[in-house]
Every structure is written in structure tokens, then in C-alpha cells.
Amino acid sequence: MQKTTATQAFCQAVRAMPVRLQHEALALGEEEQGRVEELRLRTGWPMTALLPEGERALGGAPVERRELEQLLEIASQASIHTVLDQVRRGYLTIQGGHRIGLCGTASMEKGQIHTLRSLSSASIRIARQKKGVCTPVLDGLCPEGRLADTLILSPPGQGKTTLLRDLIRAVSWGEGCRPQRVSLADERGEVAALFRGVPQLEVGPRTDVVEGCPKAQGLMLLLRAMNPQVLAVDEITAPEDVAALEMAAGCGVTLLATAHGAGRDDLERRPVYRALMEKRLFHFCVQIERSGETRSYHIEELR
Amino acid sequence: MIRLMGAVLLAAGCGYLGVQAAENLRRRSRSLSEMARALALVEGELELGSPPLGQLLERVAGRCSGPAKALLEACAQGLDRLDQEDFSALWRRKVAQLEELGEEGRAALAPLGDILGRYDGQAQREGTQVVRRTLEMLARRWEEERRRQGRVYQVLGLSGGAFLAILLL
Numbered sequence: 001m002q003k004t005t006a007t008q009a010f011c012q013a014v015r016a017m018p019v020r021l022q023h024e025a026l027a028l029g030e031e032e033q034g035r036v037e038e039l040r041l042r043t044g045w046p047m048t049a050l051l052p053e054g055e056r057a058l059g060g061a062p063v064e065r066r067e068l069e070q071l072l073e074i075a076s077q078a079s080i081h082t083v084l085d086q087v088r089r090g091y092l093t094i095q096g097g098h099r100i101g102l103c104g105t106a107s108m109e110k111g112q113i114h115t116l117r118s119l120s121s122a123s124i125r126i127a128r129q130k131k132g133v134c135t136p137v138l139d140g141l142c143p144e145g146r147l148a149d150t151l152i153l154s155p156p157g158q159g160k161t162t163l164l165r166d167l168i169r170a171v172s173w174g175e176g177c178r179p180q181r182v183s184l185a186d187e188r189g190e191v192a193a194l195f196r197g198v199p200q201l202e203v204g205p206r207t208d209v210v211e212g213c214p215k216a217q218g219l220m221l222l223l224r225a226m227n228p229q230v231l232a233v234d235e236i237t238a239p240e241d242v243a244a245l246e247m248a249a250g251c252g253v254t255l256l257a258t259a260h261g262a263g264r265d266d267l268e269r270r271p272v273y274r275a276l277m278e279k280r281l282f283h284f285c286v287q288i289e290r291s292g293e294t295r296s297y298h299i300e301e302l303r
Numbered sequence: 304m305i306r307l308m309g310a311v312l313l314a315a316g317c318g319y320l321g322v323q324a325a326e327n328l329r330r331r332s333r334s335l336s337e338m339a340r341a342l343a344l345v346e347g348e349l350e351l352g353s354p355p356l357g358q359l360l361e362r363v364a365g366r367c368s369g370p371a372k373a374l375l376e377a378c379a380q381g382l383d384r385l386d387q388e389d390f391s392a393l394w395r396r397k398v399a400q401l402e403e404l405g406e407e408g409r410a411a412l413a414p415l416g417d418i419l420g421r422y423d424g425q426a427q428r429e430g431t432q433v434v435r436r437t438l439e440m441l442a443r444r445w446e447e448e449r450r451r452q453g454r455v456y457q458v459l460g461l462s463g464g465a466f467l468a469i470l471l472l
Binding site (some may be wrong): 076 | 353354355356357382385386387391392419420421422423424427
């Protein structure tokens with residue numbers, strides 16, 4: 001039987017672990033492998049798998065600290081110096097876009113985390129791209145066959161980033177609209193998940209990604225360097241982000257962004273977003289509502 | 304006639320052993336120098352931009368020769384099996400196979416596997432520099448040894464062979 005894409009993603013993520021833990025994870029049935037969201041490794045405890053119904057111990061021998069160090073070595077291809085910035089942030093992205101979250105004793109320098117000494121636990125979050133989630137909103141967001149300025153809005157965990165990624169992919173390919181050059185400021189690497197310069201999650205053939213720098217700086221860099229038609233950014237959080245978007249809008253670039261918020265009223269109550277709404281940078285606002293495994297999208301016209 | 308041929312062969316054999324002993328000294332000194340030069344290239348790469356370890360090892364292996372090339376290539380290939388053997392163990396295992404470096408050379412080089420890829424660029428560079436200097440010092444010592452002892456071994460081999468030949472004739 002051919003393995004499903006979800007199972008392939010699981011197997012790929014598992015390869016970042018030492019052999020003993022790989023065998024333990026791969027002992028799960030294929031159906032379960034496809035449903036595992038995260039694998040959790042805590043020193044002194046057996047490895048657990050996070051499934052939609054909850055966290056379950058896999059019943060093997062307790063994870064050793066040495067195995068966590070080996071995990072980091074495998075994930076960085078024995079090049080910890082190249083992922084130190086990511087380690088300082090507490091996670092690193094590996095091939096396939098899977099994310100390894102790390103915990104341990106922080107070593108501080110000038111009030112900032114310099115590195116994590118002595119790792120205590122790790123979580124491997126398995127990346128699974130959902131292609132086609134933007135199909136229900138695409139027609140509404142492209143009134144003249146071209147994407148209009150769009151803000152995606154929802155509370156955390158509802159699927160903003162997933163919808164953003166799929167919209168970028170669709171616009172970049174020209175699915176249901178005119179193909180356009182998209183530039184993406186992906187500060188935390190959650191949208192494209194670059195690994196050695198290659199997006200691990202599909203964002204389309206006309207997409208340029210800058211990762212790892214503050215959003216406002218990334219947006220300005222993309223605007224100067226890549227001549228984008230669409231400028232995309234995940235999670236507007238600071239006044240600088242709004243200022244950068246305002247500048248981009250003045251250059252005739254289409255904006256595509258996400259923000260945390262329960263609704264338009266919620267946005268207008270918060271100073272950062274109030275400014276955003278007053279400047280009328282966005283044409284459409286997409287609100288996501290989640291009920292169990294299904295999501296519904298509501299498009300509101302802002303101007 | 305046969306006795307004469309036997310005597311010539313004996314003399315030549317002993318001479319060869321002497322030359323070989325001198326050659327071993329030269330080879331060790333050269334291997335240590337090559338390894339030190341490879342580590343200087345590693346330092347340069349780390350200074351330029353601290354590339355991922357696999358890239359660094361491959362780049363430097365492409366620019367050096369002898370045991371240094373073999374070691375760096377084998378370690379770069381071994382990075383595909385990190386889930387089975389960590390880099391430090393891989394490095395030590397491959398260094399232990401480098402007979403040409405001698406015991407002291409291997410002992411100096413082995414700890415570098417605990418440093419490469421494990422620290423920031425500067426710490427790796429400093430660690431590599433310490434090992435390179437030790438290897439350069441050993442290479443100088445063996446070169447000195449070769450100059451001092453090399454000719455002695457050659458002469459001893461040849462004259463020992465001649466002495467045996469005369470004795471047996």
C-alpha cells in the first residue's frame with residue numbers, strides 16, 4: 001500500500017531523531033502515523049506522541065539527555081553554529097518544514113538568551129501543508145481577477161497561517177486569478193519554512209522569501225530588492241509593521257497579511273490595529289471560524 | 304655466480320630497508336604538514352562565513368591531498384549517518400585510521416571532532432588553530448628528525464647489507 005502524504009511527512013520528521021527513537025516512533029501504525037501532530041521528548045520520560053485526541057506515551061525506555069543532544073546534532077547536520085539564532089529563539093526548522101522546539105537551561109549574555117545549555121526536552125512538530133484551503137475565498141478576494149489587499153483575521157490556532165500560505169501559493173501559481181510575484185516576510189519561518197534556501201512548504205514559483213529578520217525590516221528589504229506585486233506578512237504585531245505596510249501600499253503593491261483578533265471590532269479597540277484600519281490599507285478582511293475540524297471563512301469589505 | 308647474485312640482492316635489500324626507514328620519516332613529516340595546511344583552510348572557511356560542516360569539509364577536501372583529503376571526505380560522507388554515529392565519534396574513528404600521522408599526530412587531531420560544528424564560528428576557529436599549531440610543531444620535529452636520522456638510516460642499511468654480503472661470500 002502506498003504511504004499517504006501525511007505518513008510520509010511523519011517518516012521524514014522522525015528521521016531527525018536518533019535510531020532508537022526512530023524505531024519507537026515508526027512502530028506506530030500507519031494510520032496513527034498520519035495523525036500524529038507532534039512527538040515530544042522529555043529527559044527521563046518515555047517519548048510521547050501528540051494525537052488529536054491527546055498525548056500518548058509510546059512506552060519505550062526514557063529519553064536520555066544525550067539523545068536530545070544527538071537530535072540537535074542530526075537536525076543541524078552537525079553544524080550547530082548555523083542554527084544558533086534559531087536555537088536562541090527556541091526552535092529550528094528542518095528539511096520538510098518540520099519544527100523542533102527546544103527547552104533547557106538558558107545561557108544568558110547581555111540580558112538575552114545566548115544559547116541553551118543542557119537540553120531538557122524537545123518537541124517535533126510535523127508540518128503538513130493543506131493545499132486548496134483558499135479555494136472558497138479566492139473568487140471573493142480577486143474581484144477583477146487580481147488579488148486585492150487582504151487581511152486575514154482570527155484568534156490563534158484557527159488557521160490564519162495555513163490560509164495565508166495557500167493564498168500565496170495560489171496567487172504565485174495564478175490559480176483562480178492572475179499570477180503575480182509575491183514577496184513574503186517570514187520572520188519566524190512558519191509560512192515557507194526555508195531550509196538551506198529552499199521553501200519546505202509550497203509557496204509557489206513566483207514567491208521570494210526573506211526569513212529570520214523583523215517583519216518591518218524584511219518588508220522594506222523585499223520592497224527595495226525584489227520588486228513585488230504582492231507583499232505578504234504573517235502576524236502584524238508592531239507599529240513598525242504597520243508603517244512598513246503603509247509605505248508598501250504607497251508604492252502600489254498589493255498587501256496580504258494576518259492579524260490576531262476575534263473580529264473587526266476587536267481590531268479597532270487595539271491601538272496598533274486601529275491605525276491599520278483608519279488608514280484603510282486593506283480592501284477585504286477574511287475572518288476564520290473553526291468548529292471542530294471544519295473551518296468557515298467570512299469575507300468583509302473594508303473600503 | 305649465484306653466490307654473487309645472492310650477495311647483491313642481500314645488499315640491495317638491506318639498502319632498501321634503510322631508504323624505507325628514511326622515507327617513513329619524510330612521509331610522516333609531510334602528512335603532518337598537509338593536515339596542518341588543511342586545518343588552516345578550515346580556519347579560513349570559518350573566518351569567511353562559518354558554512355555548514357558538510358559544506359566546509361567538502362570544500363576543504365577539494366583543496367588538499369593525502370590523509371587530510373581522505374579524512375575530510377570520509378567525515379563529510381558520514382554526516383548522512385548522524386542518527387547512528389555522532390560526529391565526534393565518527394571523527395575519532397576516522398582519525399584513528401590515519402597511520403601516517405603517528406600516535407602523537409592522531410592524539411592531537413582527535414579532540415577536534417568535539418569542537419567542529421558544536422560551537423560558534425569563533426570558538427571553532429580557535430580550537431582548530433590550537434590543533435593546527437600542534438601539528439605544525441610535530442611536523443617540524445619530524446622534519447628535523449628526518450634530516451638528522453634519514454641519512455643515517457640509509458647509510459646503515461647500505462653498509463649493513465654490504466657487511467652481510469661480505470660475511471656470507
